Amino acid sequence: MPQVSAGSRSKAGSWATSSATRASMQANRRRDTKPELAVRSYVHALGLRYRVDVRPVPSLRRTADLVFARIKIAVFVDGCFWHGCPAHYKPPASNSDYWTAKISGNRNRDCETDNLLRQEGWTVVRVWEHDDPRLSAKRIAGIVERKRRA
Template sequence: MSKQKSRNTQTEILLRRALHALGLRYRLHRRPVKGVRREADLVFPSVKVAVFVDGCFWHGCPQHATWPRNNAEFWRAKIEGNRSRDVDTDARFAEAGWLVVRVWEHEPPQRAALHVHEVVMQRRVARGL
């Protein structure tokens, strides 16, 4: 499992390309909130939007998650821990004024990009940018 990519996955790259085509510019793999050791996949600093691309297996996707039979207790604890950390991350970012957008790896990149674009544009309007 150590060979699994955590950055620049195919899903992430396709999302980035779609966002770029929509005219959005972003920062990659940043820790936007000081004191919180959580790295967002894409960050829009001016509007405080952080995008996380979640893998179906690693984050327990309700549609596609599978529970391994080998070493089942370990994997259940690992995936449930990831889910708990995701909830904690969302809360900590919200406290700091950030909006978290989560994208599942199975989502079509174009649809996910349109959702992120809409969120970023709404925040720009709300902030007068």
């Protein structure tokens, strides 16, 4: 592959259009994001206990943000950019083909994850990063309460 100037790409063949973009994207956390911590804090304040960053089904390579294992509830706190939020996602102007395919793949994987977990008897809860964490926690608590009574 031909070398590309340092100003346009951080290294030849990289998905990033610049070294600054690459550094910024690599700095994104896989877990313990601000929206996730906020939801977890409010869920905990409601007296609920859960496991963090766990595979609901050990044989399935999918990790949920909050897991209520005994009652089979998996909660995912999805970022608007990475999961293609219908209300907030805007594809980047540069390298748009790459990002369109990447976000589409993430959305497809999310749907597949939901289906696979449901087939195993799990309830899947998806929360967007822009959702009010207090309301999200109350919604999660309501689902937990209904499952415990069932």
